[in-house]
Amino acid sequence: MHAIEETIKETCKKLWDDGEVNRILAWEKGLFDHDAAPALFRSRERISHLVYNEHCGGNLSKFLIKEMEKEGKVLVLLKPCDTYGFNQLLSENRINREKVYILGVPCGGMRDERGLLFKCLSCKGNDFKASDQIIESDLSVPAPVPSGEEEKLNKMTAEERFAFWRGQLSKCIRCNACRNVCPACSCIKCVFDNRDSGIETKANSDAFEENLFHIIRAFHVAGRCTDCGECSRVCPQNIPLYLLNRKMIEEMNERYGTYQAGENPEAKSPLTEFKESDPEISAEYGKGGVSSC
């Protein structure tokens, strides 16, 4: 891992010296050993403080939105899984590809103080879906391990599931960490921050409506969520928010065919595209649609 970090630093310095980039979005040492903090390096000297180790779990692509307002190209370190979020932002015109230099960095699974990150259990693989240069290494991502939680939830009765979510969502302290880290939550102004939308006041009026924050968010990111798992990773209350998103993805895949948001920035999300082969979802409760007998 140390050798990789050194190669990254050398590569960054070279790109800086070549005038290719004028700032670097990467990680630096955080408060604790198991903590690496996202950082923007604005000078060549600071590159020596760059850190890349098994604690760099966060996805840096969302920080790029802010960088787009500045002059010159920014270098960003992206792990294979981070490139999905990058592509999603690209497809929504939140990032200008010309202003970014992607340095793909290898990943062998990321950890926090409790061990391998939960999101790494559903790793999407070693492929970079976007990159300008890739740091070669023999590191390989961990093999996916199904959580089984989705099936458990699917098997519950509606009442049990309702109780499950009421319990989970009641833990929410509305810190907005999930929203702020989410690469699909990239609106300039979130509806929850816009008093005129009337949603903010509604989602606060009682305990249950507070819970609706997450439901509304799940709907807003549906078809755009890359299932990166960042929302669950950053939740201080350990709410399994990924389950809401996976349910949406499951429903969409079932109806419109498998679609992975962020895999290809040119691909169209099934929710904003109409194909003649699309099933006609009927209004009836359940999994309606026109039956072909």
Next chain:
Amino acid sequence: MQKIGVFVCWCGSNIAATVDVSKVAGAVKEEPDVIFASDYSYMCSEAGQLMIQNAIKEKGLTGIVVCSCSPRMHEATFRKAAQAAGLNPYMVEIANIREQCSWIHKDKEEGTKKAILLAKAAIAKVRFNEPLTAGETPVTKRALVIGGGIAGIQTALDIADAGFEVDIVEKSPTIGGKMAQLDKTFPTLDCAACILTPKMVDAAAHEKIRLFTYSEVEKVKGFVGNFTVDIRKKARSIQEEKCTGCGACMEKCPSRKTGNEFNERLDNRTAIYIPFAQAIPNIPSIDREACIHFKTGKCGICQKTCGVGAIDFDQQDERITRKYGAIVAATGFQPISLERFDEFQYSKSPDVITSLELERLMNAAGPTKGELVKPSSRKHPSDMVFVQCVGSRGESCREKSYCSKICCMYTAKHAMMIRDKYPDINVHVFYIDVRTPGKNFDEFYRRAVEDYGVDYRKGMVGKVMEQKDGRLLVQASDLLTGEQLLLHTDMVVLATAIEPDKSARALATMLTASMDTNDFFTEAHPKLRPVESPTAGIFLSGTCQGPKDIPETVAQAGAAAAKVIGLLSREKLLNNPQVAKAEERLCSGCSGCSKVCPYGAIDYEVREIWDHGVRKTRRIAVVNEAVCQGCGACTVTCPSGAMDLKGFTAKQIMAEVDAICR
């Protein structure tokens, strides 16, 4: 502050019998901003409208709510009345307390409660209404007719005769449609080709009509008065301007094993072919799947034969983009597939045929030159069985629930013509009911029974079996005598149900026109607007709207043309001012809205904006108000709520919901 007036209609007893209208008027007086509330027997009457207008003038109302029938009935009436009294027409809201309340409830107390809630919701909404002004767009004075059968031809002729340009797009190589395949037409027994081909010639010769045969509609954009349509002209592999239609190429073509569609595949045609003698245009097409040159790269005999060098193997499909003010769907029908009706042995025995195949067998230009023979042995039949309602009026999922309407009459026609020409052939007809409403129709059927001795039997055929002697054994029941019958016969003719042409569903999607569960196009109103689709500017002609015979098709084709002429005669159309608008300070420029816009009404521009005192350069959605149809798809797609629909803002809808849930 708004000054709102509420007007509660009795609609005679339509509303007043189930809703206590004066109680509704009394209850809403307490709502915020309401300064006037009243009820009246018929708000839509002149006296009712005058009452509204006087209140607007005297009380200085800034917004009104009319609690009455569906806005589809009288919203326009009340908007006009308000406008005449000096109020912006978009300051009018309708609370539907008839269709959505009084008509569906029995209990007056419950009905009244609900009517009050509906009125409160409308009041909550109108408080946030803003005056809107409609723009105008010019009308493209050209119509598109999709489908070149008798329906399409008649519609096009009528529109063209009124002086407007018409294009016909026909997917097959010739116009004429199903009618061209028919032998005689009921109830007069005149020859179909004799009455159809002059109309085909008229259409081809008309200076206002342009034919796009062997062409398909690929894409439709725009809206009433301003459609832009992409037409794909499939490659015929013939240079049309050079071809003289001499037919030498077809005579020499060595590929002769393709089923002839025009003769219902009862004989074969060449790979380069003209469907029938009177086809328009009289230009062959090369069926690339059958052509030896396209399959092996060799042959090319037609190219060598052609005296004018018209054969062009490299010809590509051509894309043509044209603008239209109105579009007429005239896509017609097809017989259903009989693959799930194995009991009739249709796929096994060549002597079991459909009625359309029989038309070709009896036609002088058909595969047997009009001589009726058994397809298996080419021998003269001595006994024939007709089965009605094959696939029609059924309950199982292989059948259509509807009556195909034309089969009773054409079966009577076939039976009569056979008995007339070959009195030695016994003809039996099995039917569920014989339905012959129509001018001279029942007389026609009775002639078949009484004068021509056709053996009509009420009952259905259960099974057809092939016999070793080459004949067919038909098992059937006669419901009137209660007998089970076993008939030895030579041919079985199936009156196959008809269904909309397969191309209709895809077309409906392109046109955003609605369809019923059987894929027939839906009318704007089944009784009062039968030739218009609910989508403005889209009209319906012929069997694409429902089963019908030729006289009905021609009548409907004329009616659709009249509607199109009415539209194209107008210089300008008023736009709907209830269109979408993006709030620039909220828009992230993600393109979500433009991806779902069915009208292509959303563009983006990079704009400098002030955001809380900071100058920012942003990519922002801009709605073309002339193109936007106010469907609202963008507003629900926009995650940040930057997109809103004027007249139906999120705030207004929230206010309505709040008023009901309060």
